[in-house]
Amino acid sequence: MMSEAIIVGAVESSAGAHAIAWAAQRAADREQRIVLYGIVGGAAGAVGASSVISDALQATEEFLQGQAETLRARGLSVETRTDAGDPVALLIEASRSSALLVIGSDYRGPGTGPARGVHGIRIAAGAHCPVVVVPDHDxxxxxxxxxxxxxxxxxxxxxxxxxxxxxxxxxxxxxxxxxxxxxxxxxxxxxxxxxxxxxxxxxxxxxxxxxxxxxxxxxxxxxxxxxxxxxxxxxxxxxxxxxxxxxxxxxxxxxxxxxxxxxxxxxxxxxxxxxxxxxxxx
Structure with missing residues (x-):
């Protein structure tokens, strides 16, 4: 059950790290659980796709476990979850039973390139709980x-x-x-x-x-x-x-x-x- 938990769209990237850090601080302040949710996207059905997806899921789970151990050392309650599929649809579905959804964006602020956030906009528009989008800067x-x-x-x-x-x-x-x-x-x-x-x-x-x-x-x-x-x-x-x-x-x-x-x-x-x-x- 993820009810009253903060679910984080966990990605192994700089933007993902900022999202996890933001959620961790919020969870510590509110005494909430965190669910680190790693999703492997991409097209299925191609030759060898099942093997690629399996390897990606394993790598994602290892990443999530490493992040979870770090957060648990801070006294936080942390769960992990991995899935393969459309990240937008899966995160929206997960938001049904969550108190808050936190995702990262690779946008680094004015003057750093074109606007970002197509997936973030779609997730925020469809989510069933409040969504926090965290940019990739301090x-x-x-x-x-x-x-x-x-x-x-x-x-x-x-x-x-x-x-x-x-x-x-x-x-x-x-x-x-x-x-x-x-x-x-x-x-x-x-x-x-x-x-x-x-x-x-x-x-x-x-x-x-x-x-x-x-x-x-x-x-x-x-x-x-x-x-x-x-x-x-x-x-x-x-x-x-x-x-x-x-x-x-x-x-x-x-x-x-x-x-x-x-x-x-x-x-x-x-x-x-x-x-x-x-x-x-x-």
């Missing part, structure tokens, strides 16, 4: 602080705020709650907005944010809350703040035939260019 670097959460007033946004507040409290970091507002293009004939339009949009964003944060003080009396409303495009604003944060949190609007493979533009854009470890919450 999240403990000096100067990183805070847990940033995008707030839009929706029910899934409420879940994201609660998740982010809990993580900020765990980490001893401030919660940076952000609501963005984006005005329509100014009328062409005048090039200016009607009187009070921008002020009204800003005020509506502030009200949305205040309502979303109401009650957090009662549950987290020691939590530092940095409430921000900012004009701009949501994914750009979130990633701009996330570049110096420990964690970013976004809500995902449901699941379904299409939602399994498409999170929506904001979550998609944030995950494609990871500025920090990013949680997608339902």
């Amino acid at each position: 999240l403990d670097a000096a100067g990183r602080t805070g847990v940033v959460v995008g707030v839009d007033g929706s029910p899934v946004s409420e879940a994201a705020v609660r998740f982010a507040a809990s993580e900020a409290d765990r980490l001893g970091e401030p919660l940076i709650a952000v609501t963005t507002w984006t005005p329509l293009p100014a009328p062409r004939h005048s090039g200016a907005y009607p009187h009070g339009y921008l002020e009204s949009m800003s005020a509506m964003a502030e009200e949305t944010l205040a309502l979303a944060l109401a009650g957090l003080r009662q549950d987290y009396p020691d939590l530092r809350i940095d409430a921000r409303t900012q004009r701009g495009y949501p994914s750009e604003v979130i990633n701009g703040i996330a570049a110096t944060s420990r964690l970013a949190v976004l809500g995902s609007h449901g699941r379904g035939a299409i939602a399994r493979f498409l999170l929506g533009s904001i979550s998609h854009e944030v995950l494609a260019r990871l500025a920090t470890a990013t949680a997608i919450v339902r």
Whole structure:
């Protein structure tokens, strides 16, 4: 049983190491079990494929056991599991009975190459539990602080705020709650907005944010809350703040035939260019 466990898509790579490290720290703080899940992908049916898959499964199990021994030496409860098949489908299925799914991404931040994360986006879109995608760079670097959460007033946004507040409290970091507002293009004939339009949009964003944060003080009396409303495009604003944060949190609007493979533009854009470890919450 993996219920209430953190399942990690464990890969023998730099990105995989960062994902395991993130999950291990979370498990230690929350006293949760970890399941290291190694999946051998690739096409089956070719001549000699069964032998190749068998060898790959053995190598994966040896890698997982080595990682598990290291984590157990830290006092963590760790299980291992190996499978062959489609990593996206298998991780989504495993998320049905997990408290949290953690996967790595080989994206190393702005200026390091093209966007990444097609598999990560599909997994986050289809998962049945919160998913944390960990980029391939040092999240403990000096100067990183805070847990940033995008707030839009929706029910899934409420879940994201609660998740982010809990993580900020765990980490001893401030919660940076952000609501963005984006005005329509100014009328062409005048090039200016009607009187009070921008002020009204800003005020509506502030009200949305205040309502979303109401009650957090009662549950987290020691939590530092940095409430921000900012004009701009949501994914750009979130990633701009996330570049110096420990964690970013976004809500995902449901699941379904299409939602399994498409999170929506904001979550998609944030995950494609990871500025920090990013949680997608339902």
